[in-house]
Amino acid sequence: MVDPQRAAITLAINGAEQHLEVDTRATLLDVLRERLDLIGAKKGCDHGQCGSCTVLIDGRRAKSCLALAVALDGSSITTVEGLADGDELHPLQAAFIDHDAFQCGYCTPGQICSAIGMLEEARAEGAELTPEAIRERMSGNICRCGAYPNIVAAIAEVAE
Amino acid sequence: MKPFAYERADETARAVSTVAGSHGHATFLGGGTNLVDLMKLGVATPERLVDVTRLPHAEITETKYGGLLIGAAVRNSDLAVHPLVRERYPVLSEAILAGASGQIRNMATIGGNLLQRTRCPYFQDVSKACNKRAPGSGCPARHGEHRELAIIGHSEHCVATHPSDMAVALAALGAEVHVHGGQGLWSIPLTDLHRLPGEMPQRDTILAPEDLITHVELPPLPLARNSRYRKVRDRASFAFALVSLAAAVEVDGGNVADCRIAFGGIAHKPWRARKAEETLRGRPATPDAFGAAADAELADARPLRDNGFKLLLARNLFVRVLTDLVDG
Ligand SMILES: Cc1cc2nc3c(=O)[nH]c(=O)nc-3n(C[C@H](O)[C@H](O)[C@H](O)COP(=O)(O)OP(=O)(O)OC[C@H]3O[C@@H](n4cnc5c(N)ncnc54)[C@H](O)[C@@H]3O)c2cc1C
Numbered sequence: 001m002v003d004p005q006r007a008a009i010t011l012a013i014n015g016a017e018q019h020l021e022v023d024t025r026a027t028l029l030d031v032l033r034e035r036l037d038l039i040g041a042k043k044g045c046d047h048g049q050c051g052s053c054t055v056l057i058d059g060r061r062a063k064s065c066l067a068l069a070v071a072l073d074g075s076s077i078t079t080v081e082g083l084a085d086g087d088e089l090h091p092l093q094a095a096f097i098d099h100d101a102f103q104c105g106y107c108t109p110g111q112i113c114s115a116i117g118m119l120e121e122a123r124a125e126g127a128e129l130t131p132e133a134i135r136e137r138m139s140g141n142i143c144r145c146g147a148y149p150n151i152v153a154a155i156a157e158v159a160e
Numbered sequence: 161m162k163p164f165a166y167e168r169a170d171e172t173a174r175a176v177s178t179v180a181g182s183h184g185h186a187t188f189l190g191g192g193t194n195l196v197d198l199m200k201l202g203v204a205t206p207e208r209l210v211d212v213t214r215l216p217h218a219e220i221t222e223t224k225y226g227g228l229l230i231g232a233a234v235r236n237s238d239l240a241v242h243p244l245v246r247e248r249y250p251v252l253s254e255a256i257l258a259g260a261s262g263q264i265r266n267m268a269t270i271g272g273n274l275l276q277r278t279r280c281p282y283f284q285d286v287s288k289a290c291n292k293r294a295p296g297s298g299c300p301a302r303h304g305e306h307r308e309l310a311i312i313g314h315s316e317h318c319v320a321t322h323p324s325d326m327a328v329a330l331a332a333l334g335a336e337v338h339v340h341g342g343q344g345l346w347s348i349p350l351t352d353l354h355r356l357p358g359e360m361p362q363r364d365t366i367l368a369p370e371d372l373i374t375h376v377e378l379p380p381l382p383l384a385r386n387s388r389y390r391k392v393r394d395r396a397s398f399a400f401a402l403v404s405l406a407a408a409v410e411v412d413g414g415n416v417a418d419c420r421i422a423f424g425g426i427a428h429k430p431w432r433a434r435k436a437e438e439t440l441r442g443r444p445a446t447p448d449a450f451g452a453a454a455d456a457e458l459a460d461a462r463p464l465r466d467n468g469f470k471l472l473l474a475r476n477l478f479v480r481v482l483t484d485l486v487d488g
Pocket residue numbers: 047048049187188189190191192193194195196197212232233236258259260261264267268269270271272273274275276277323324325326371372373374398399400401
């Protein structure tokens with residue numbers, strides 16, 4: 001008999017198709033971390049409040065702790081693990097290193113994925129990205145270490 | 161989280177009949193940013209989720225009257241940046257962008273945003289009493305933590321506020337909500353969708369569980385080109401409103417020709433300020449007149465022990481936003 005509380009789904013994760021059977025209660029964050037060993041996205045609050053679980057779903061930034069995996073059947077997911085091209089870092093990853101944009105690093109994968117989504121949103125809108133605008137658009141990502149000035153500087157450099 | 165079954169709806173009528181036939185055990189799922197959170201907290205315990213995000217209500221189209229028809233499955237961020245919204249209803253764009261964060265707005269739908277539940281801390285904590293979550297158990301907020309809760313329209317049974325920013329702009333704009341329900345297709349003004357708590361705080365809106373919001377319609381409203389949303393909160397961004405204001409105004413020869421105004425953060429529903437609008441029409445567009453209009457609207461306010469500050473905040477915000485709008 002088919003168990004209604006389980007579902008077979010397909011996700012394209014960092015370019016590779018994954019066929020998974022999931023509990024309907026599983027969030028994307030739990031599937032990434034516990035099933036696929038992709039532990040870049042972090043569980044900070046598990047309630048949408050901190051941004052450390054941010055990934056790109058079909059190219060748009062989203063909080064994976066509030067996304068049910070079952071509802072994403074057929075989607076493409078990009079996590080921080082999928083950003084570099086071999087040893088070639090994504091420009092935002094490189095900028096975070098150049099600007100010392102972290103201390104403990106816990107929020108960093110979420111900050112970087114969020115920034116990638118944010119830059120694309122601003123590009124599509126034709127919006128100018130002043131430091132003030134970057135801060136506002138990145139307000140869903142909390143940094144417990146307070147590395148904000150350097151995070152903004154890193155993003156501003158890539159925005160140019 | 162309690163176990164539940166999931167299905168992705170591809171036909172509106174079927175989604176409605178699934179929920180209608182479930183005796184309250186099934187519920188619609190939008191972006192999940194509020195519902196999944198409440199399921200984790202044990203506040204919501206559905207046995208079946210009917211995902212309505214793939215239904216064919218995900219477009220924004222111009223109506224033949226020159227208004228906008230917004231599908232309930234449209235994502236908050238897409239509505240906020242839509243060129244026609246920015247041009248004709250800037251207050252709506254600003255209200256959406258003042259809410260939540262970029263990631264959440266990408267996930268959240270229009271229908272889900274309207275039906276998000278209160279952020280009252282007792283409602284979200286299943287170890288506490290709460291008339292909204294457990295009818296008849298009491299309202300600890302009334303004499304407890306209520307700094308962020310209602311100052312007007314509350315009852316002895318509940319003093320919660322509605323948390324949506326978007327709904328405040330829609331209330332000011334005179335939006336209409338289209339519903340596909342157990343009783344067929346119908347529509348109501350957005351200002352009649354949400355209820356005051358009265359004796360039934362468990363009911364946020366007039367909708368039955370199987371009533372699906374399919375669209376929100378905006379009427380043509382030329383004065384809305386001169387409109388604004390302003391939100392006051394405890395930190396500069398990513399926080400719910402203490403008080404907010406959506407306003408549109410048209411001035412002719414120094415007098416207010418017409419206006420649309422609504423408050424957020426002060427009541428169980430987005431608070432359309434009709435008394436203030438009435439007071440202002442035909443009057444000089446001056447800070448004194450704005451203050452008098454705010455006083456007329458807020459005369460019925462009954463702040464609680466710890467939220468009296470909201471009254472002056474609401475008045476000051478009203479005067480500030482209207483003055484800014486008139487000064488251009
Ligand atoms: C950290 C955080 C901060 C936030 N800050 C703000 C803020 O500052 N301002 C603000 O306005 N909001 C804020 N929000 C709330 C956010 O806007 C809502 O969670 C979101 O809009 C809900 O939309 P959804 O599609 O995810 O709804 P869901 O969570 O999927 O659903 C919410 C409710 O609506 C019902 N529903 C969904 N679609 C329909 C439909 N078409 N017809 C009938 N019923 C339906 C569901 O059954 C459920 O009861 C915040 C949320 C979080 C997590």
